[in-house]
Amino acid sequence: MSRGTLSALTALLLTAVLTSKAFEVEDIVPGHQVAAQIGEDLELWCNTTGCDRPTFFWRTQLDFPLGANVSQQGSNSVLTMKVGFENEHEYLCNTRCGEVRKQRRVQIDIYSFPSDPVIEISQPLILGEPATITCRVPKVYPADRLEIYLEIEGEFLRMTEFSREPLIKSVETKSASITFTPSEEDNGKEITCRAELPIDEMEFEPKARKTTQILHVNYAPRLPDFSILPAGSVKEGESVTLQCLAKGNPAAKVTIRRKSANEKVVLDSKDGVVHIPRVTPDDAGDYECEAENEFGEVKRAETLSVEYGPRNTRIVSVPSSTVKEGDNVTLTCSTYGSPTPKVFWKKQLLNGGSLLILEGATLTIKAVQAEAMGLYECEAVNVAGKESRTVEIIVKVLSPSTPEMSHSTPELSPTASELSPSTPELSPSTPALTDQTETVTEVEDFAIKSTTYNTQHQVTDSKGNDPEKETSLTTNGRIFTTYTTSRNNTITYAVKVDDVGNSTEEDKIVKERIEEPDYLTPVIIAVSSLATAAGPMAALLIYIFRKAKINRSYSLVNSLKPKV
Numbered sequence: 077m078s079r080g081t082l083s084a085l086t087a088l089l090l091t092a093v094l095t096s097k098a099f100e101v102e103d104i105v106p107g108h109q110v111a112a113q114i115g116e117d118l119e120l121w122c123n124t125t126g127c128d129r130p131t132f133f134w135r136t137q138l139d140f141p142l143g144a145n146v147s148q149q150g151s152n153s154v155l156t157m158k159v160g161f162e163n164e165h166e167y168l169c170n171t172r173c174g175e176v177r178k179q180r181r182v183q184i185d186i187y188s189f190p191s192d193p194v195i196e197i198s199q200p201l202i203l204g205e206p207a208t209i210t211c212r213v214p215k216v217y218p219a220d221r222l223e224i225y226l227e228i229e230g231e232f233l234r235m236t237e238f239s240r241e242p243l244i245k246s247v248e249t250k251s252a253s254i255t256f257t258p259s260e261e262d263n264g265k266e267i268t269c270r271a272e273l274p275i276d277e278m279e280f281e282p283k284a285r286k287t288t289q290i291l292h293v294n295y296a297p298r299l300p301d302f303s304i305l306p307a308g309s310v311k312e313g314e315s316v317t318l319q320c321l322a323k324g325n326p327a328a329k330v331t332i333r334r335k336s337a338n339e340k341v342v343l344d345s346k347d348g349v350v351h352i353p354r355v356t357p358d359d360a361g362d363y364e365c366e367a368e369n370e371f372g373e374v375k376r377a378e379t380l381s382v383e384y385g386p387r388n389t390r391i392v393s394v395p396s397s398t399v400k401e402g403d404n405v406t407l408t409c410s411t412y413g414s415p416t417p418k419v420f421w422k423k424q425l426l427n428g429g430s431l432l433i434l435e436g437a438t439l440t441i442k443a444v445q446a447e448a449m450g451l452y453e454c455e456a457v458n459v460a461g462k463e464s465r466t467v468e469i470i471v472k473v474l475s476p477s478t479p480e481m482s483h484s485t486p487e488l489s490p491t492a493s494e495l496s497p498s499t500p501e502l503s504p505s506t507p508a509l510t511d512q513t514e515t516v517t518e519v520e521d522f523a524i525k526s527t528t529y530n531t532q533h534q535v536t537d538s539k540g541n542d543p544e545k546e547t548s549l550t551t552n553g554r555i556f557t558t559y560t561t562s563r564n565n566t567i568t569y570a571v572k573v574d575d576v577g578n579s580t581e582e583d584k585i586v587k588e589r590i591e592e593p594d595y596l597t598p599v600i601i602a603v604s605s606l607a608t609a610a611g612p613m614a615a616l617l618i619y620i621f622r623k624a625k626i627n628r629s630y631s632l633v634n635s636l637k638p639k640v
Contacts, residue, residue, distance in 0.1 A: 098125070098126030098127075099124065099125070099126035099127045099130070099173040099174075099176045099178065100124065100125045100126055100178065101122065101123070101124050101169065101171050101178035101179070101180050102122075102123040102124070102125070102180070103180060104120050104121065104122050104167075104169055104180050104181075104182040105120070105121040105123070106120075106121075107182070108180075108181065108182055108183065109182070109183045109185065109279075110182060110183065110184050110185070111185050111186075111187060111275075111278040111279055111280040112159040112163065112184055112185065112186050112187075113159060113186070113187055113188060113189070113190065113280065114159050114160060114161070114186050114187070114188040114215075114217060114247060115158070115159060115160075115188070115190065115215075116158075116159050117156065117157070117158055117159070118156070118157050118158075118159050118163070118184070119154055119155070119156050120144075120154070120155040120156075120157075120167060120169070120182055121152060121153075121154055122134075122152065122153045122154075122155070122169035122171065122180060123151065123152045124151045124152070124171050124173065124178070125151065126173065127151060127171075127173030127174075127176075128151070129151075129173075130151055130171050130172065130173045131171065131172045131173075132146070132148055132153035132169065132170070132171050133169075133170040133171075133172075134146050134153070134155050134167060134168065134169055134170070135167075135168050135170070136165040136166065136167055136168070137165060137166040137167075137168065137181075138165070140162070140165055141162065142155070142157075142167075143157055143160065143162040143163050144156055144157030144163065145157070153169065153171075155167065155169075159184075159186055160186070161186065161245055161246075163184050163186060164184055164185065164186045165184055166181055166182070166183050166184070167181070167182050167183075167184060168180070168181055169181075169182070185277075185278050186217070187217055187218065187273065187275065187278060187280060188215050188216055188217035188247045189215075189216060189217075189271075189273045189280075189282070189283070189285065190214070190215050191214060191215070191285070192271075192285040192286065192287045193211050193212060193213045193224070193269040193270070193271045193285060193286065193287045194211070194212045194213075194214070194269075194287060195209065195210070195211055195212075195267060195269050195287055195289045196209070196210045196211075196212055197209050197210075198210075200292070200294050201256075201258045201262075201291060201292060201293045201294060202258075202293070202294050202295065202371065203258060203259070203260055203293055203294065203295035203296075204257065204258075204259075204295075205257070205258075206255050206256065206257045207255070207256055207257075207258070208253055208254070208255055208256070209226070209253065209254050209256045209267065210251050210252070210253040211224050211226055211251060211252050211253075211269030211271070211287075212249060212250075212251040213249065213250050213251065213271040213285075214249045215247040215248075215249060216247060216248055216249065216250055216271075216273065217246070217247045217248070218243055218275075219238055219241065219243075219244070219248040219250050220238055220239050220240075220241055220242075220243050221238075221239070221273055221274065221275050222237070222238050222250050222271065222272070222273055223235065223236070223237045223238075223271070223272045223273075223274065224236045224237075224250065224251070224252040224269065224270070224271050224272075225268075225269070225270040225271075225272075226252060226254055226267070226268070226269055226270075227267070227268050227270070228262070228265055228266070228267045228268070228291070229265050229266055233254055233256075234252060234254050236252035238250055252269075258291065258293040259293070260293065260295060262291050262293050263291060263292065263293035263295075263325055264290060264291065264292075265290070265291050266288050266289070266290060266291070267288070267289050267291055268286055268287070268288045268289075269286060269287050270284065270285070270286040271284065271285050271286070272284040272285075292325065293325060294325050294326065294370075294371055295324060295325055295371055295372075296324060296368075296369065296371040296372025296373065296374065297322040297323065297324035297328035297367035297368060297369060297372065297373065297374045298322065298323045298324060298374065299374055299376060300320050300321060300322035300323075300328075300330070300365050300367045300374060300376050301319075301320070301321040301322075302318075302319070302320045302321075302363075302365040302376040302377075302378050303318075303319050303320075303378070304316060304317070304318055304319075304363070304378050304380055305317045305318075305319060308378060308379060308380060308381060309380075309381040309382075309383060310355055310380075310381075310382060310383070311382070311383045311384070311460060312355060312356060312357060312382055312383065312384040312460070313354050313355065314354070314355055315351070315352065315353050315354065315355070316351075316352045316355050316359070316380065317349065317350070317351050317352075318332055318343075318345075318349070318350040318351075318352075318363060318365075318378075318380075319348060319349050319350075320332055320345075320348040320349075320365035320367070320376075321348060322348070322365070322367030322374070324367060324369050324371070325369075326369050326370070327369070328367035328368060328369045329367070329368055329369065330345065330347075330348035330365065330366070330367050331345070331365070331366045331367075331368075332345045332348070332350050332363060332364070332365055332366075333363065333364045333366065334361065334362075334363055334364075335361065335362040335363065335364050335377070336361070340364065343363075348365070355380070355382050356382065357382050357384050357414065359380060359382060360380055360381055360382040360414065361379070361380060362377055362378075362379050362380075363377065363378055363379070363380060364376070364377045365377075365378075381414060381415075382414060383414050383415065383458075383459060383460045384413055384414055384460050384461075385413055385417075385458060385460040385461025385462065385463065386411045386412070386413040386417040386456035386457065386458060386461065386462060386463040387411070387412065387413060387463060388410075388411065388412060389409065389410070389411040389454065389456050389463045389464065389465045390409075390410055390411075390465060391407055391408070391409050391410075391452075391454050391465050391466075391467045392407070392408045392410070393405060393406070393407055393467055393469075394406045394407075394408070397467050397468060397469055397470065398469075398470040398471075398472065399444050399469070399470075399471060399472065400444075400471070400472045400474065401444060401445060401446060401471050401472060401473045401474065402443050402444065402445075403443075403444055404440060404441065404442050404443065404444065405440070405441050405444055405469065406438060406439070406440045406441075407421070407438070407439040407440075407441075407452060407454070407467060407469075408437060408438050408439075409421070409437050409438075409439075409454035409456070409465070410437070411454075411456040411463065413456065413458050413460065413461075414458070414460070415458050415459065416458070417456040417457055417458040417462075417463075418435065418456070418457050418458065419435070419436060419437045419454060419455070419456050419457075420432060420434070420435050420454075420455045420457065421433045421434040421435075421436070421439045421452060421453070421454060421455075422452070422453045422455060423450055423451070423452055423453070424450060424451040424452075424453060424466070430453060433452075439452070441469070444469075444471050445471070446471050446473050448469060448471060449469055449470060449471045450468070450469060451466050451467070451468050451469075452466060452467050452468075452469060453465070453466045454466070454467075
């Protein structure tokens with residue numbers, strides 16, 4: 077061998093040795109053990125150094141089909157695959173640089189946990205009605221390692237695992253369900269479904285997924301908060317706001333109505349509010365708030381009271397405001413207001429004041445007497461004001477049927493012989509003018525009884541003899557009748573005052589005895605003139621004397637009080 081040939085072989089050998097020492101294969105990227113999710117793309121890189129033109133060969137440990145594509149980029153080889161069950165193998169990357177061979181291994185583990193769980197509710201949640209809530213986890217592998225948790229606001233409801241189920245070499249959708257009866261407090265809360273795939277021997281993320289959903293609990297409107305502001309009772313002219321708030325899911329539609337006997341009037345409301353700037357009595361009454369949604373309806377009513385003073389006060393007199401003495405009269409006072417007015421009856425006095433008679437709407441005066449005549453006032457009063465009306469009661473006092481007396485100065489009384497013999501005598505049932513004949517001295521007090529009649533009659537003395545003279549004095553308005561008789565030089569006066577029916581009262585009066593010579597004519601003339609000129613005053617004085625004698629005192633105010 078020549079010297080040159082030897083040198084060439086030595087150089088070639090040295091080159092081969094140096095090359096073999098520089099050629100290396102790096103660990104396969106992404107690592108020697110890869111957790112690959114089914115359905116995703118995976119690239120395995122096999123990188124070499126120290127060789128410009130290496131060759132590559134990929135295969136599985138048990139020579140299963142690669143199920144992937146191989147490409148070479150210089151000193152690197154890439155195995156690209158769409159991960160599936162066929163890729164769950166150990167892959168080998170074999171390289172060669174000249175006569176030098178190198179190998180790297182990678183284990184492919186597959187799983188499937190691609191998305192968050194899904195919460196499904198069997199039906200819209202309705203208050204108090206049970207529903208099924210399901211947590212569904214799609215496309216899981218291996219399903220036997222899956223765990224599902226359900227909770228509401230951190231409150232654990234259920235945990236489900238599938239370790240006892242047989243392993244199926246396929247992706248599965250697993251679920252866990254609970255029966256849930258919602259309460260009103262559950263509305264708006266969060267329900268969470270948490271799924272975990274705790275495979276410790278595999279490195280992948282995430283190993284836990286969760287889904288949160290807001291619970292919407294549907295329910296009919298609750299009893300609405302219906303209020304009248306500032307208060308349910310206000311005075312006429314004040315402002316009022318009607319406000320209706322109702323809680324429901326979905327939100328309730330609120331309607332405010334004014335109720336009446338025959339219909340309900342819908343008011344123009346905004347967000348359940350009606351404003352009345354100035355209330356009147358017509359605004360008083362019942363109002364209704366109705367709240368409704370697709371799950372039901374509810375109503376509530378409130379009453380608005382409007383205070384106003386008495387009005388339209390009127391008096392009705394039965395049988396009339398003009399009555400006969402001795403009859404009954406009923407005065408009824410009607411009025412209205414809010415609150416209901418109290419009614420007071422008063423009688424107006426001569427001094428301008430008034431006398432409270434009765435509290436109540438109806439005043440009945442029984443057996444009306446002349447002193448009951450006058451103005452009666454009905455006064456209606458409540459917290460918002462007062463109103464009054466008056467009525468005048470007129471009493472007709474009837475005189476007995478007796479001969480009328482001339483309004484001119486009377487003549488002298490006729491003598492006994494001039495009396496008509498045909499004058500009828502009193503009926504035995506008719507009371508006598510006096511109980512018995514009295515003989516008294518001049519200006520001496522004596523007692524008599526006076527009797528009034530509703531029928532025509534004659535007056536006799538105590539012995540049944542006809543009188544020598546009978547005189548009747550009358551006045552307009554209130555009627556007073558004085559009878560004057562003379563016999564045996566004696567004058568007797570009987571006075572009838574304020575009685576319609578037959579009645580007898582014992583009176584005290586001064587009787588004047590007339591001695592001879594005969595002063596009868598001047599006395600009669602004087603008395604008649606006085607009666608004609610001042611008949612009402614004389615009668616009133618006689619009445620006062622009589623009452624004073626009976627009561628030992630006399631009060632004009634008391635005499636004006638009606639007998640109720």
